[in-house]
Amino acid sequence: MSEPQQSRGSQARACGSPAPEGRYDEHALGLDLSWRARAYYQMALIRRVESGLLDLFARNLLFGTTHTCLGQEADAVGVIGALDRGRDLVFSNHRCHGHFLAYCGKAHGLVAEIMGRATGVCGGRGGSQHLHWNNFFSNGIQGGMSPIAVGAALAEKEAGGIACIFLGDGTLGQGVLYESLNMASLWNAPVLFVVEDNAIAQTTPGSLNLAGEVGVRAAAFGIRGFHHAGTDVEAILTLAAEAVDYVRSGRPAWLHLETVRMGPHSKGDDTRPAEEIERAHGLDPLLLQRARVPEWEALEARAAALAEAALTQAMEDPPACAS
Numbered sequence: 001m002s003e004p005q006q007s008r009g010s011q012a013r014a015c016g017s018p019a020p021e022g023r024y025d026e027h028a029l030g031l032d033l034s035w036r037a038r039a040y041y042q043m044a045l046i047r048r049v050e051s052g053l054l055d056l057f058a059r060n061l062l063f064g065t066t067h068t069c070l071g072q073e074a075d076a077v078g079v080i081g082a083l084d085r086g087r088d089l090v091f092s093n094h095r096c097h098g099h100f101l102a103y104c105g106k107a108h109g110l111v112a113e114i115m116g117r118a119t120g121v122c123g124g125r126g127g128s129q130h131l132h133w134n135n136f137f138s139n140g141i142q143g144g145m146s147p148i149a150v151g152a153a154l155a156e157k158e159a160g161g162i163a164c165i166f167l168g169d170g171t172l173g174q175g176v177l178y179e180s181l182n183m184a185s186l187w188n189a190p191v192l193f194v195v196e197d198n199a200i201a202q203t204t205p206g207s208l209n210l211a212g213e214v215g216v217r218a219a220a221f222g223i224r225g226f227h228h229a230g231t232d233v234e235a236i237l238t239l240a241a242e243a244v245d246y247v248r249s250g251r252p253a254w255l256h257l258e259t260v261r262m263g264p265h266s267k268g269d270d271t272r273p274a275e276e277i278e279r280a281h282g283l284d285p286l287l288l289q290r291a292r293v294p295e296w297e298a299l300e301a302r303a304a305a306l307a308e309a310a311l312t313q314a315m316e317d318p319p320a321c322a323s
Ligand SMILES: Cc1ncc(C[n+]2csc(CCOP(=O)(O)OP(=O)(O)O)c2C)c(N)n1
Pocket: 094, 095, 140, 141, 142, 167, 168, 169, 170, 171, 172, 198, 200, 201, 202, 265
């Protein structure tokens, strides 16, 4: 397999605004590594940061809420690895930390943001669900970002950029999503709708809230679908690259990724039977990728050191100004 398309990463700009100060964190993204090692390393960094956040919660050092993406790291790394960070836009949801890290690698800015520190990427005022840096935007309202992604994609179309929006399977019940699919198809908006289907919405299994098939929802609007069942980051990267190419040609697409949620919905709220959680752990994307990356222990150590430094520094940083 040849190396999939990688970011140019130098001409980043938000929709209609000048490029902001600062750059992607190339070291944190592992841009010096081979694409295969990088895929493992980026997933390890996400896992380490997310685990660190859950640990802070357990020790009463975080307030608010947080939704970690343990088990879903391959979606973030595979899909965002197929985008052009220099011109594409990413819209995310409540489970956004992994998407954010795969986009820009700013681990300290993320942790400080979640901890309400002045050094956070949004000055500590956005928190876990409202992250914004450069062309990355997240919001916790399920489906709320989908019309925004369609509009932004249309605005960026002439410049060759596309929008990628991450949605959960539980969000397929939101009407605004179907209005967005309708307009995206009618107006040829270059949007990649990514459904991270972990078969659960908070504590409600998909079998109780989702009728019919996931793929045919997009097909009903004449939108081409792509599908992967599993947590193989390399397969997701390859499929996402194909979907991104298609979207860049001027049509929306739907990428359905069947994945697993290894952790709780947010902190301790996991009501699933033990065997179901065990099954999810059996599909851990990091374990899958380890078998292909002989140097995984060194990459793990690098990710652990970076996450630890981010967490330690954020703890010492000043709080966001209250006024
Ligand atoms: C409009 C709206 N309704 C309810 C909520 C509360 N809520 C947050 S996450 C969530 C479940 C989302 O499930 P899914 O879309 O499958 O994403 P997952 O959490 O599995 O990643 C709910 C009900 C919300 N954020 N927005």
